[in-house]
Amino acid sequence: MVVAAKSNSLQCKSFQKSEALKHRSTYILKTLLQKNLICTHCRLLLVYCATQSHQVIQAGCDEDVSLNCPGVDSIDFLSVTWYKVSPSQKFGIIKKRKRDQAPLMYSYARNVSFGENYSLFLPRVKPQDSGTYLCEIGANVGGQSQYPTVDLTVNVADLSPTNAPTNVMNRTQPIQVQELPILWTTAGYAAVALVKIVLSLISIWVLRISFSRKQQRRRCS
Incomplete structure (x- = not known):
């Protein structure tokens, strides 16, 4: 009887431990x-x-365009890099670290610079400047990097004499921005x-x- 009682006691303790581990x-x-x-x-x-x-931006030929990079004021970032992207490739344009004064220029085939709040300034845009641009905001350790994009479409100017005044007026119109x-x-x-x-x-x-x-x-x- 004593042995059976001890055996039952051990089984109860083992069951209690197993239930505790399960919970x-x-x-x-x-x-x-x-x-x-x-x-x-x-x-x-x-x-x-x-x-x-x-964003989607439409601009006229030979306009000066600034592509905004939203988010630089809301996170603690390490660097900002602009790219021109396609479905299969990504071309570096310009990069600037927060602690550096001068930007790093990639081998991009046109004159560019940083504008206000790390925007990408494109002077006198041409139709070949049309495409998708990516602003890579590299966050510091522990932060979340951001990758806002801008689709730029440069309209081809109509060189016919009858439409010349209209083209001049269109250059003064504000850039249209649409949300996707x-x-x-x-x-x-x-x-x-x-x-x-x-x-x-x-x-x-x-x-x-x-x-x-x-x-x-x-x-x-």
Whole structure:
């Protein structure tokens, strides 16, 4: 009887320990899942803000154009670099570190400079200047880098005599800026977030099954 009582006591203690470990592991997994959800929401918010900064600019031939780089006033950045990008390539234009006075010029085939608030100044633009420009704001350690883009379209001037006065008047008109729709980008990242949540839940389920099997093996032994 004494041996049976001791055996039952040991089994109860072992069961209590296993239950405590099970609750602890479940708590840790739930905490990790909550942190993952918070990080996912933060990424979606950053994507939304980055998409809002995408601009489309139309300019006339031989106009002076400044491409703004929004975000330099809101983060602690290390450097700002402008690129002209295409679906397959990225060409460096100009770069400036925050601590440096002079910018670093890449081998870009036209005269450019930094304007106010690290904007890209393009004097007397031509049709070949049309394209997508990327402003890379490199954040310091612990920060979030930003990559706002600008689509520039330079309209070809009409050289016919009857339209010459109209072209001169068009040069004085303000540059048109349009915001692009963000629904498709936000929906894509929302789908990624949903996949991460499903994978986290599957991981919790697999770990709990594995833990239960280990406990059953211990009891049988």
